[in-house]
Amino acid sequence: MRVSELLIPTLREVPAEAEVVSHQLLLRAGFIRKVAAGVYTYLPLAQRVLLKLVAIIREEMNKEGGQEIMMPIVQPAELWLRSGRWDVYGPELLRLNDRHDRAFCLSPTHEEMVTALVAAEVRSYKQLPLLLYQIQNKYRDERRPRFGLLRGREFIMKDLYSFHRDEKGLDITYRAMYDAYTRIFTRMGLGFRAVEADTGAIGGNASHEFMVLADSGEAVVVYCPNGSCGYAANEEKADSLFTPETGGVEGRLxxxxxxxxxxxxxxxxxxxxxxxxxxxxxxxxxxxxxxxxxxxxxxxxxxxxxxxxxxxxxxxxxxxxxxxxxxxxxxxxxxxxxxxxxxxxxxxxxxxxxxxxxxxxxxxxxxxxxxxxxxxxxxxxDIRLAAAGDPCPRCGQPLETVRGIEVGQVFKLGEKYSRVMEAFYLDEQGTKHPMVMGTYGIGVSRSMAAAVEQNHDADGIIWPPSIAPFHAVVLPVNDQDAEQTAAARRVYGAITAAGLEAVLDDRPERPGVKFKDADLIGYPVRVTAGRHTTEGLVEVHCRETGENVLVGEGEAVAAVKRLIEK
RNA sequence: CGGGAUGUGGCGCAGCUUGGUGAGCGCGCGUGCCUUGGGAGCACGAGGUCGGGGGUUCAAAUCCCCCCAUCCCGACCA
Structure with missing residues (x-):
């Protein structure tokens, strides 16, 4: 595609409203625009990144037997009254009334809806396990949206819900999802850590959160630096070894x-x-x-x-x-x-x-x-918050803390929803049982922001190749130079013919503008057609390492491939 | 929800204290010339309900009141 035809409105200056780096860079590089507090439009570049994230997730979910469905975002209050969450959820549930004054909400999550569906359609143990997932917008009326895409009121989630006849079946899927998540975030090129998480006051007996490590993260991860121990938990869940200290000497009150x-x-x-x-x-x-x-x-x-x-x-x-x-x-x-x-x-x-x-x-x-x-x-x-320096509950070494962005969570739900939504099945003896459920979420839009938090420098974003909006930009230095523009077109054609995604920066801009935009947007590879085109050479530049090599035009594709596949 | 701040052209801001002069500056945008290896230069030009409503005044971007929006901080560790 030609940059001259793409909607990539880059900004020279940082919009005043943006606090965290991912928010600043996504705005500046022309990926997102704010519509209301915590609500954003995804422009073409962002949409391409989201599609890549979704493709990775979809592939791994399908691999584990997940079946993709689509469910309403607007949901009737009755559904939520049945589970009790209409009252429990509080002001974070975005509620609305229709013209007949019937109550609805914009769904923050779909346990009720999917469980009602399964309750109505699934009767027999022969139909279990069943893994259904969706990738959709979800809503949470945050008291204070902030940090751009990291804490919005509208966000994109993948949620998979699993239904089993017993805990054993759930355990298998839970493990499979845990492994799938590990593959997903690895493929996304994110530095992450799976940590033990709290399951809350109601139901559930196991949960892990997947944290992208970043200073801007709102979550605190407590972990054991001892590699062979590997203990890691979020702050709420974290334990520490009990080392009683008897303070003081008994005396008169x-x-x-x-x-x-x-x-x-x-x-x-x-x-x-x-x-x-x-x-x-x-x-x-x-x-x-x-x-x-x-x-x-x-x-x-x-x-x-x-x-x-x-x-x-x-x-x-x-x-x-x-x-x-x-x-x-x-x-x-x-x-x-x-x-x-x-x-x-x-x-x-x-x-x-x-x-x-x-x-x-x-x-x-x-x-x-x-x-x-x-x-x-x-x-x-034990009701105390674990802190850095506390002894690890497993091996006793001093714990450390690090900040993270929660991008995924896997959770054993148990029977909480299947009971209230009456999702029962009949076993071989014809006996009725509540289904055992699990739920597994990934914040898709948040993952995009997390990737930027983790991969950027002073000049802009540095996309991991697997989720970059394009693999490469081909940049003729002088748009008036016929030799350079022709070489750029040839290389661009060769790259796209090889199945890679590239843009040709054909704008009649001065070189500095094109270089700055390329760095800001963060294409993993830049191919520059400049003064060396007279010798049949182009430059191939790696955004991440700064590595820059001169290669013959014919070798450009191989050089680009090498950089994005390494 | 509590506190603070801000709202002036697409973006970043000045002007407001002390009401009255043509509503200005940088960037961006359009046209032309020129330039072409890291956000060039010159010229001309387009673009603004000064967040909205009400009030005070001969006169309001500027003073007062209400509302809205946005951002930041906090949400109580006794």
Whole structure:
């Protein structure tokens, strides 16, 4: 294709709204344009990349027996009322009403719809397992869309849903999907890591997330640097070895004045004690009422762990009024002594001999607080957030953390949806069972942005060849030079005839403009027809390495191939 | 949802404090000349409801009120 005929509106300046590099470069290089906050149009170059990503995904899904279907994005409320998620999903579900005032939503995911379909059409164990997938737009009314394609309100997802007669069947497909995902992201040229993920309060017993490692990622991955161990989990799921430290020496409970000292930092400085001796008391509001979480002063609560432990659907820190009503003191002075709220005690707190806590009185703390003596220790568990430096739960080496962009997740759903949507099958004996389900997602549009986050330099994008919009650009330096333009056309023709995808930059622009655009757009290979065409030579340049070789016109195709296949 | 900021031609911005002069600058765009190995130069030119609505005033991009949009920060670790 000719660049003069393509819609590639590159920008010299960075649009003010773009914060992260993938957003900036995709805008500048003419891949995307914003329509509304978190909603984008994909221009021709982006569409080509998306089609490549989709082709890779489709191939690997089909290889595992997936059958592609298409489902409505607009879905009736009844479907979501049946699963209970109409109420649970909250404001992130983009809802709308039709002219008859019937309620609908734009689907953020299709478990309900696909399970209803299978419930209606599949009856027998002979029809299982069944793997259905779709690649479509999905919607999430983010409270705050940001980072361009990384956190949009409309995004493209591949979701595969698997239906099995039992856990054993699910395990096989789960493993197959895990392997397929590994192949997919490898083929996309992404540096990624599969990590253990949390399965949430309801259902499910295994999940992995596929993280593209990038500083701009919103997710934190905790991993063990010991290669032979290989432990890796997302921050919410991550465990660490329990290494109890008995802080302090048992003594008499003592009330001290701590005027205005609310935070751990303030209290430790004021009293001259270590943060490890502080017992933070956090009050959470749940649908079953207030709950206190006790955690060491130098730790943070892992709310996912806490929520799972409690088995509640909603969990959020209580407001100042609620804290005051329950403890009699403003936030900052809460403590477990005499507190009439059920408490979850972190196992590290239980090990403290004599700690410091809020006194449930404004401007006062207790010293020498003994767990068990001064307050009941009944519900002990691990509710702390793992952090860098903690010992690995498997091998004990210090853990490290890295940021990542979640591009895929595989999840064992179990029977949660099949039960509520009544997806049952009959076994050989004619007995009815709920189907066992799995769900496996890939963020397609997000993967494109993640690829840019990971593959760029000061000049622009550096597409991995497997997902580049075109493999090569052929660039005549001087568009007035008949020899150069003729050579460029010949090489372009040879490259495309060889089955590669190329563009010919035939614009009547000065060379600098064409070079800059080529770097910005990130074609993996550039073929330059310049001064050496008089000797029958063209330059073949690798965007990634900067490698530049002069070859005879006839060898240009082979040189391009070598660079994109390496 | 809370806080902050911004909204002026396609993009990036100035002008607003202290109301009144032809609404300006750079880039981009069109035409012509010229130039051709890293976003050239000259000339001419097109293009703007100053986010929207209301108000104050003889007069509003500029002051006041409301709304909308966009971006950033935060969303409470006691």
């Amino acid at each position: 003592e009330l001290v004045a701590t005027p205005g000292m609310r935070t751990v930092g303030e209290v430790t400085r004021f009293l001259g004690v270590g943060a490890k001796q502080l017992i933070k008391t956090l009050l959470y509001q749940t649908e079953r009422g207030l709950v206190a979480a006790l955690i060491r002063g130098d730790r943070e609560v892992n709310e996912v762990k806490l929520q799972n432990h409690l088995g509640v659907l909603s969990l959020e820190l209580a407001g100042a009024e609620a804290v005051e009503a329950a403890t009699g003191a403003p936030p900052g002075f809460s403590g477990p002594v005499g507190l009439n709220v059920p408490a979850v005690v972190d196992r590290e707190v239980a090990a403290i001999e004599a700690g410091v806590t809020g006194a449930n009185k404004a401007d006062a703390h207790y010293l020498n607080v003994c767990p068990g003596r001064d307050f009941p220790v009944e519900d002990v568990t």
